[in-house]
């Protein structure tokens with residue numbers, strides 16, 4: 001057995017890095033055990049197609065206070081994306097095109113009605129259960145709520161694609177409250193919410209921010225170290241890794257995504273509530289692809305039907321002879337991140353004359369260390385599980401975007417949750 005560390009942090013994503021930094025700043029010794037050969041978890045800045053691309057989390061905004069404060073702390077600036085001129089969309093079994101604002105106009109009134117209860121039901125985004133009435137709303141699926149609006153075909157189809165995009169998943173069991181929580185965090189303004197989701201990137205890539213936090217942490221980091229078991233008793237914690245080693249600590253912060261939580265054995269077992277939440281998981285199980293197409297295209301956005309393998313595409317980088325697009329789909333198994341022909345077949349239904357040259361991405365759903373993309377919860381998670389996931393068990397603390405109060409699903413939520421866990425661990429250790 002190795003010597004005793006004050007705290008073991010499992011996972012070097014934004015939640016783990018933040019809690020490690022906060023704990024070392026309070027004088028605790030911290031060892032981070034990370035399964036992958038790199039830090040940053042579900043964010044991943046990689047050089048592909050001739051430039052640094054974000055294969056995972058990308059966009060940040062000043063309405064997301066935790067990530068913004070970290071950028072300020074390390075002098076990392078935001079980088080704006082393109083302003084869109086043109087739109088393509090699918091409705092009524094055929095393609096349409098028009099100015100980019102047209103899509104926002106079509107979904108503005110329905111979105112306002114859908115989200116009209118936001119400020120009442122979730123008045124305080126960082127206390128999402130403050131109004132007990134939100135518990136009833138948490139039983140409703142977003143799919144049912146959209147269909148109850150009585151929209152015409154075009155509005156309904158576009159709104160469903162818009163929310164399936166936000167969920168990176170299917171809408172049938174998607175919690176209506178997740179939409180309320182996002183909108184509440186954007187002060188009740190759905191357009192500001194949309195801007196926050198896909199406009200400003202991190203200078204130098206998300207990896208630059210992750211590295212800055214790590215460099216500040218003074219923690220010991222072990223990469224390629226897969227945790228298999230976490231045991232605790234009143235004296236301490238023992239963490240076993242796949243290479244057969246055991247690490248001792250006084251407390252452990254576990255940052256595994258909800259969909260991967262059951263890959264580790266806990267002794268004593270996690271509470272029944274935590275296990276039930278992990279068994280169901282969360283809905284964000286879709287795809288994100290980067291696509292290089294021939295020629296210099298307009299700055300466009302495109303919305304397909306909600307069940308297409310790729311249902312949202314936007315042009316992101318513009319070179320002399322080619323344009324690089326980013327695209328999302330609701331089901332990570334419905335599209336191969338390297339299948340150029342399949343991507344061509346989807347895109348040409350919407351955008352005449354487009355020619356796909358190259359495709360890349362990462363299959364986060366089949367990646368055993370995430371089994372999901374960004375956390376978007378099912379009906380009942382907020383009311384039945386969130387508080388339980390946030391409740392420490394003895395010397396064990398969960399942290400991560402999946403368990404955040406505010407911008408759950410975002411880098412911001414991971415950082416928020418890392419702070420919260422570090423505060424609780426510090427209280428235990430002192």
Ligand SMILES: Cc1cc2nc3c(=O)[nH]c(=O)nc-3n(C[C@H](O)[C@H](O)[C@H](O)COP(=O)(O)OP(=O)(O)OC[C@H]3O[C@@H](n4cnc5c(N)ncnc54)[C@H](O)[C@@H]3O)c2cc1C
Pocket residue numbers: 010011012013014015016033034035036039040041042043055056057058059060197225226227228255256257260263264287288364368369370372373374375399400401402409410411412414
């Ligand atoms: C495709 C995609 C697009 C996204 N877009 C955005 C966006 O634009 N803006 C935004 O804010 N957010 C976005 N997100 C979400 C954001 O990236 C995540 O919410 C956030 O990075 C999660 O951080 P985390 O620390 O909670 O979890 P993770 O980053 O998943 O960190 C958990 C860590 O635990 C490690 N781990 C897992 N199992 C083990 C084990 N057994 N032993 C040891 N280590 C283990 C993992 O390797 C990982 O490093 C996106 C995510 C994806 C996948």
